[in-house]
Amino acid sequence: MDQRNRLLIKLDALQRLLMVNCFSGILPLYIVTEYPKSGGSWVAQMLSAYLDAPFPRNERPKFTRCVMHGHYLHAPFMRNVLCVVRDGRDVVVSAYYHMLFENEKNSSHLVEQTRRLNPFADYEDITENLPRFIEYLFTVENKQYMHFNWNQFIDSWYEKPDATVVKYSHLLADTANSLRPYIEKVTGEEVDMMRLRQVADDFSFERLSKRVAGEEDIGSFLRKGIAGDWKNKFDKAACEAFDYYAGDNLIRLGFEKDRGWISQHQVSDSQEDPPGLLADA
Known part of the structure; x- marks a missing residue:
């Protein structure tokens, strides 16, 4: 820290x-x-x-x-x-755990401030909380510490x-x-x-974290080490919220071909993580 x-x-x-x-x-x-x-x-x-x-x-x-x-x-x-x-959806999930739960690299001040601005009933229920947290990242957080959101970052560097x-x-x-x-x-x-x-x-995830990729520890800065974890956390409301703020850039970067992912996605009922990486361009 x-x-x-x-x-x-x-x-x-x-x-x-x-x-x-x-x-x-x-x-x-x-x-x-x-x-x-x-x-x-x-x-x-x-x-x-x-x-x-x-x-x-x-x-x-x-x-x-x-x-x-x-x-x-x-x-x-x-x-x-x-x-x-x-992928901005994975960023959202990772940011949720980093900003709402303490780990060895963040600060108690960050967690306290983020929780004060996001008074969720149960912070461990990420699927329920994600739509509101997505709105927070794109409309509130970008005016504080970062001064820009994921969408604006992508716009800034695209095809430079x-x-x-x-x-x-x-x-x-x-x-x-x-x-x-x-x-x-x-x-x-x-x-x-x-x-x-x-x-x-x-510098592999396994060497640095002493865990295999996909084995989650929400109390660690190196939480999970995979791509595509958003599929385990997003429900339709979260998909629609992210698409509202940054859906165009998912397609522009090749993370999705079109907006069909919103209606096709269903949060997994399984506790196991899907194998492999996102099939992006």
Whole structure:
């Protein structure tokens, strides 16, 4: 958990903004940007290991070559950007547990504030609460800490030629080959695939969490480590709520072919998780 006080966190954030906007192509910096709960910190750790570059996490970065991770919208002077994109429905589920239940990486303040603004009768009943929580994320939360929502993040980075975009589900399916294009782009060198696969193995969900992917621990920052978990939590009301705010981007990114998913989806009655990843483009 980040032990810095709020003033230091804000000062560090200002320095990071200055660095990523003005010095990313000079030092250079390797920038990993994501909407929260999309796997960005995991990716940053792997890049740090493969590129042998520091990853200043929860500490003030030095003005030197390093991996920088944050939640940045597109800016014209950013260079060496890797944008990690996750299915927004999975983001919602992951954010629900991260913001409403304490874990080793969040803070009691975040949980207290989110619960105060979302006074659900039973916080463990995620399926019942999701429609209201989706509305909260897209209309209230985006005006507080993040200042933008998942939809606005996608709009910001969609089809930007100066950034490399990778899907979280693709990273889970084939980590090394998903990272390869970005590493070759920023280094100008051919990737050592054997070494990159070893890095991916070192930072796998199983290694980091000591659990198999799909085994849930709602008290852990590394909660589940799969794509498609939204299928276990969303009912029709949640589908309709998400579609209202961000349905176009699900289709634009290839997570869905059309809006048929809303009427076709039924929350699973089984306690077991569906195997495999989302079949997205």
